[in-house]
Structures are given as structure tokens and as C-alpha cells.
Amino acid sequence: MRGTPPGVRTLSDYRREWLVKDVVAGVVLTTLLVPQGMAYAELAGLPPITGLYTSVLCLLAYAVFGPSRILVLGPDSSLGPMIAATILPLIAADGDPERAVALASVLALMVGAITLLAGVAKLGFIADLISKPTMIGYMNGLALTILIGQLPKLFGFSTDADGLIGEVADFASGVADGKTVPAAVTVGSLGIVLVLVLQRWLPKIPAVLVMVLLAMGASALFDLDDHGVRLVGELPQGLPPLTMPDIRFDDLAPLSVGALGIALVSLADTISNASAFAARSGQEVRGSEEMVAIGSANLAAGLFQGFPVSTSGSRTAVAERAGARTQLTGIVGALLIVLMLVLVPGLFRSLPQPALAAVVITASLSLADGAGTRRLWQQRKAEFLLCIAAFLGVALLGVLAGIAVAVGLSILNVFRRAWWPYxxxxxxxxxxxxxxxxxxxxxxxxxxxxxxxxxxxxxxxxxxxxxxxxxxxxxxxxxxxxxxxxxxxxxxxxxxxxxxxxxxxxxxxxxxxxxxxxxxxxxxxxxxxxxxxxxxxxxxxxxxxxxxxxxxxxxxxxxxxxxxxxxxx
Missing domain, CATH: 3.30.750.24 (STAS domain)
Structure with a gap:
């Protein structure tokens, strides 16, 4: 029926034999959603609990409005640095977490409004503003930025630096001044190795969950908090109420700039992931409906103390391998997170912060595309230079300026080809x-x-x-x-x-x-x-x-x- 949300259309032809597979896939997916949600929230400069709120709301919203049967939305490693770059300069010197959450929620509402309007206006071509070479360069720069930014947490201390060069300098200074916590380095480093080994040699095993459980076990066994390792601590119980975030009028302009960049990356990521998984299942990609769905998911997250979201190729792949057939998988994942927050909010109290850093670092490594960069060098030097320019834009100017550089370079490349055609x-x-x-x-x-x-x-x-x-x-x-x-x-x-x-x-x-x-x-x-x-x-x-x-x-x-x-x- 025309006008019926895609999720409702899927429900109308749901098959009974899909139920067990969707439920099992939802359980498997939750094992990844929880640690990644908390880790990516911290990457965005927010309390870990906001990652779980965000996961619940965006999964439920996409289950109703999303045209893809198995695409999984949620907090994303590629958006985390962009969110942090947008909201952290607006936070007072004391780093008020409540203000940070309010700013991130407004940012999610703005991203939701932009993508929703773009979907209604059928502006799916906007996602094509970043060419593949510049996107590869942008993601390589983002991977390096995330990696460097997480090193202090991995080593058990924190820095106040801004920008890649400043972060490298402050990290080196912290190590030289003896701020390193040996227990933190041990937990984080072993966590990274474990995740990479399991993902490489035993891909069917939930590597992140195994690492998180072992880290929590080590925390209890060796009293890591007594050895200077920071723990996640008790999470708030239950879900937040419907909240209209309260911010200052002069915050709107900088938030709007960040929202445009985040919306562009989110749309490009969503369309590319939707295309890849649709090709496997024989579905059609409905770009405008995807934009409406991701807009709805961001609006839902923003109204319940969440932050901007995108699709996740890794989490979607996990759901697919686990046998997911429909968005009921995401609903099951959301309900399990709710049950955890209501019944056992202290489940992850002993999770070491370096373990979350390990989750983020391993995710950042998956963003980098060394093979794609080498292929550009071998096949077309001009596009390789575009890739390097986009990389340097992110690394030297920051993630928000980097996305502007990436878009600008893509447009200039099109203009160059029309200016000096063959x-x-x-x-x-x-x-x-x-x-x-x-x-x-x-x-x-x-x-x-x-x-x-x-x-x-x-x-x-x-x-x-x-x-x-x-x-x-x-x-x-x-x-x-x-x-x-x-x-x-x-x-x-x-x-x-x-x-x-x-x-x-x-x-x-x-x-x-x-x-x-x-x-x-x-x-x-x-x-x-x-x-x-x-x-x-x-x-x-x-x-x-x-x-x-x-x-x-x-x-x-x-x-x-x-x-x-x-x-x-």
C-alpha cells in the first residue's frame, strides 16, 4: 500500500519460519551493539550510556521506516570524531556532560531533519558528492585521527589537545612524563590483539564480546581499578524520558555546520551499505526511502538523549551471518538492551575503559583502506593525489574541515574533467x-x-x-x-x-x-x-x-x- 511505512509492509508478508532466525540474530547482534554503542559514545565525547539509548531508538525507528530488511543502524566510528569536533568546542571548560548530551541530541535532530527533507525531496544524488578516491582518503585520515585520539585512553591517561599534531605531542609528552598506567596498556593492547586475531581466524566468534567479557573478568580478578585502570562504572537504570534538549541560540550555527557534514557522510555510508547488501539479497535500493528512514532514526535518537547515527557494515554483516531475515532482528536487539538497562544496569560496571579504547581502535583500523589507496597509485595517479589531499585535509585540518575538503576536491575533480576534457x-x-x-x-x-x-x-x-x-x-x-x-x-x-x-x-x-x-x-x-x-x-x-x-x-x-x-x- 502506498504511504505505508516499509517496516509495516514487511510485517504484512512476514513468514513464520523467519521468526527463530530473526530472534537468534537479534541476540547475536546485541553482543556487538552494547560494547560498540558505549565505545562510540565515548569516541563522540559523551557518556557511555548515551550509546545504548541511541542504539535502542534508532533500531526501533529504522524497523518501522527502513526499506532494507537487514540493514543495521547505530552509533558509528566514522561519525564519532565529527560529533566530538562539533560539540566539544561548545562545552564549557569543565566539560559538563549534560550540556554535551543536549548538544549531541540537537545535532541528531538537525541531521534527522536534513536527511528526512532530502529524502522527501528525492535528493539521493547528494550522497554522490564525495568521489571514491576522496572518500578513501577521508576514511584513511579518519582512521588515523581515531587511532591517535584513543592512544591516551589505551595508556590510562587523558589529554586536552586539539588536532592531530597536538594530540600526538600531548600523548608523547604524557608517556615521557610517566603518566602511563601499565595495567591499562596491558588490558587495552591484549584486547586489540585478541579482537584482530579472532576476526581474522575465527570470524564466526563475536570477537568484541569475547574481549569485553575477558576484560571484565580480568578487572574483577586483578582489581584493576586499584591499579589505576578506569572502569565504566554503574550505568543509569531504565530509559530516558522524551526530552527536548535545551541549548543556547548561539550554538545553532556551529551545530548546523557539523550537521551538514555528518548528514553527508551518513547518507553516503547508508547508500553504499544498502547497495552492497541489497545486491546480495536481490533487493532494490530505494535511496529516498533510505534517507527518510535514517532521518527518522536520527530524530528518534535526538528526542531521547541520543546522538547522530549511520548504518554499520560490520554490524549488518554480523546480523546477516547470524541468519537475520527482517528488521525484527533490530527490534530484538533493542528490547534486549532495554531489559539490560532495566534489570541489570550494573552488568558492565567493571568494564575497563582501555577495553572500550580497544573496541574503537580495532574499528578505526577497518575504516582504513590501504589496498584501495595502492590501487589508486597503480591505476590513476591523479586520483591517488586526490586521495592523499583528502587524507591530509582530515589529518591536518580536522574531521569537519576534512569533509569539506573531500567534497570540495570531488567537485573540483568533476570541474577539472569538464574544463580540460579529452x-x-x-x-x-x-x-x-x-x-x-x-x-x-x-x-x-x-x-x-x-x-x-x-x-x-x-x-x-x-x-x-x-x-x-x-x-x-x-x-x-x-x-x-x-x-x-x-x-x-x-x-x-x-x-x-x-x-x-x-x-x-x-x-x-x-x-x-x-x-x-x-x-x-x-x-x-x-x-x-x-x-x-x-x-x-x-x-x-x-x-x-x-x-x-x-x-x-x-x-x-x-x-x-x-x-x-x-x-x-
Whole structure:
């Protein structure tokens, strides 16, 4: 039924045989949701309990509005540093946790509103603003930022530094000053090794849960708190009430900037994960519905002391491997977290903070894409440089500035390709239909007096002079051509600036005794040419439906019976 939330539509055709699989998958998923939720909350500069509140609300909201049957939303390692970078500068020097939660909740509401409106307006293309090379660079920089930021916690102390270089300096200074807590380093380091080993060699075992349980056991057995190791402590009992966060008016502007960046990353992450898992299950990706769903999830989290969320590829993979069939898996996970908070809120009181740092560090390692970076270096140096620039943007300027750098670089890369597009002289290749680039076919044949030129981009203000320069270069060839034929099939647009340049170019060529001729110009572009009144200077008879027709007209007009000759001009 139209207008029915996707989760309700799924419920209408739910199969009884899915129930056991969904419940089991929900139990398995919860073992990952709890420690990661708390760890990513601390990564965002918030109390651990807010990660559990966020997990519950976003899972329930996505179960109602989410179009994917198994996609899992929740606190995310890629968003944590962005949330922290947005709210921490707004918090007073004493680091008031209540104010931090209020700011994060408003941030979630803003992200929810942005993504919800974008979904209603069907603006799914916004997620394409970051190209893959710049996203790889951004994620590599984010992984390094997270890793460095968690090292002090892993070593048992804290720093007040801002920025990657400052954090490295403060961490080194702390180690040099003897602030390291040996027990904390031991717990955290062993936790990292254990998670990585289990994920590598025994992927079906919940590595994070095993590490967390062992860390809690070690805490009780060795009294780690007496050895200087910080523990999570008792969590508040129950769920928070519906809350409208109270912040200052002057907080809205900086929160809005952060919300835009977070929404963009969240949408890109959601669409890419939805596409990957939909391809496995044969589902279609409904981008606008995904945006509405993630917006709803963020709104729900923001109204119950939560923070912005995104999809998680790792948690979705866990649910999939555990046999999840529908979003009932997420509902089961949410209910189990609620039961834990209501009945046993002290369950994780003895969890060492370095263990949470280990969870975050192992997650950050999964964000880095070394193989993708090497592939860019091997396949396309220009895109490798974009990747490195995005990486440096995050590492040196911070995560919020880094996302702006990534988006800016992606847009500039598109503009660069349109500004300096590929162009080629074409020739006839015996035995191959059509006309082809003489750089690819050095022995391609050309007709004396005729140059066939292809310009692979729309003609607009930024590249019109580049087009003009290339055509004039061809006009200065020896012997000079009589016709320069533009194979215009790739020219999808001509703006007014380009029209003026074409008019001037045609006059210049006419003075040299050269005709400017077009073939395969698309009908919408041809109508624009006529509307610009270019046919006042360019002969209306010099527009041909095909290159072959133009070549035949060239022979007829010039009266040439010359043969096609091999070799480039």
C-alpha cells in the first residue's frame, strides 16, 4: 500500500519460519551493539550510556521506516570524531556532560531533519558528492585521527589537545612524563590483539564480546581499578524520558555546520551499505526511502538523549551471518538492551575503559583502506593525489574541515574533467566501423583537407576557450584544412558563453578559408544553437546528422576525389 511505512509492509508478508532466525540474530547482534554503542559514545565525547539509548531508538525507528530488511543502524566510528569536533568546542571548560548530551541530541535532530527533507525531496544524488578516491582518503585520515585520539585512553591517561599534531605531542609528552598506567596498556593492547586475531581466524566468534567479557573478568580478578585502570562504572537504570534538549541560540550555527557534514557522510555510508547488501539479497535500493528512514532514526535518537547515527557494515554483516531475515532482528536487539538497562544496569560496571579504547581502535583500523589507496597509485595517479589531499585535509585540518575538503576536491575533480576534457582527431580504420582516435590507431586514414575533431564534454564557459584554442591549433596545420568537422555527439550542452566563442571562432576560421562543420549534434543542443542565433554566422547547411553524411558533403562541396591516406596529420 502506498504511504505505508516499509517496516509495516514487511510485517504484512512476514513468514513464520523467519521468526527463530530473526530472534537468534537479534541476540547475536546485541553482543556487538552494547560494547560498540558505549565505545562510540565515548569516541563522540559523551557518556557511555548515551550509546545504548541511541542504539535502542534508532533500531526501533529504522524497523518501522527502513526499506532494507537487514540493514543495521547505530552509533558509528566514522561519525564519532565529527560529533566530538562539533560539540566539544561548545562545552564549557569543565566539560559538563549534560550540556554535551543536549548538544549531541540537537545535532541528531538537525541531521534527522536534513536527511528526512532530502529524502522527501528525492535528493539521493547528494550522497554522490564525495568521489571514491576522496572518500578513501577521508576514511584513511579518519582512521588515523581515531587511532591517535584513543592512544591516551589505551595508556590510562587523558589529554586536552586539539588536532592531530597536538594530540600526538600531548600523548608523547604524557608517556615521557610517566603518566602511563601499565595495567591499562596491558588490558587495552591484549584486547586489540585478541579482537584482530579472532576476526581474522575465527570470524564466526563475536570477537568484541569475547574481549569485553575477558576484560571484565580480568578487572574483577586483578582489581584493576586499584591499579589505576578506569572502569565504566554503574550505568543509569531504565530509559530516558522524551526530552527536548535545551541549548543556547548561539550554538545553532556551529551545530548546523557539523550537521551538514555528518548528514553527508551518513547518507553516503547508508547508500553504499544498502547497495552492497541489497545486491546480495536481490533487493532494490530505494535511496529516498533510505534517507527518510535514517532521518527518522536520527530524530528518534535526538528526542531521547541520543546522538547522530549511520548504518554499520560490520554490524549488518554480523546480523546477516547470524541468519537475520527482517528488521525484527533490530527490534530484538533493542528490547534486549532495554531489559539490560532495566534489570541489570550494573552488568558492565567493571568494564575497563582501555577495553572500550580497544573496541574503537580495532574499528578505526577497518575504516582504513590501504589496498584501495595502492590501487589508486597503480591505476590513476591523479586520483591517488586526490586521495592523499583528502587524507591530509582530515589529518591536518580536522574531521569537519576534512569533509569539506573531500567534497570540495570531488567537485573540483568533476570541474577539472569538464574544463580540460579529452579531445581527439579521428580517422577511418580499415575493417573497423566508424571513426576512431588516431592516438589509439596511429595508422588510421584521413582525408586530405578534412580534420574530424571530437571534444568529449559539454561546451560551457569554463572550457569554451580551451575548445577554441584546440580548433585553431588544428587550423594552423600544414597543409591547412578546408573543413574542421566537429564530431559533436559527446557535446551535451552549449551555454551562452560558449555560443559567443563559437560565433567568434567561426568568423576567424572563415577569414582563413576554413569551414566549421558539426555532425551528430543532439536535437536539444541543436535547438539551443538555433535559439542563440548561431546560424547567422555558421552555415545552417553545415550541421549533419552523421559523420558519414558530413564526409560525403565535404567531397561534394570541394569536388575532391582524394583517397583516405594513412597516418596522423
Amino acid at each position: 579531445n581527439a582527431v579521428l580517422g577511418r580504420v580499415p575493417g573497423v566501423e566508424g571513426y576512431h582516435d588516431i592516438r589509439s590507431y596511429p595508422d588510421a586514414e584521413q582525408l586530405p583537407g578534412l580534420v574530424i575533431h571530437r571534444f568529449d564534454a559539454p561546451l560551457f564557459f569554463a572550457n569554451a576557450k580551451s575548445f577554441r584554442g584546440e580548433v585553431l591549433r588544428l587550423a594552423r596545420g600544414e597543409p591547412p584544412p578546408r573543413w574542421i568537422l566537429i564530431a559533436a555527439e559527446p557535446v551535451t550542452d552549449v551555454d551562452t558563453t560558449a555560443a559567443d566563442v563559437l560565433e567568434d571562432l567561426d568568423r576567424t576560421l572563415n577569414e582563413l578559408g576554413i569551414n566549421l562543420v558539426f555532425a551528430e549534434l543532439k536535437d536539444p543542443v541543436r535547438r539551443k544553437v538555433e535559439r542563440y542565433e548561431l546560424t547567422r554566422t555558421i552555415d545552417p547547411g553545415h550541421f549533419f546528422p552523421t559523420v558519414e553524411a558530413a564526409v560525403a558533403a565535404f567531397r561534394e562541396e570541394t569536388g575532391t576525389d582524394a583517397e583516405w591516406t594513412p597516418g596522423p596529420r
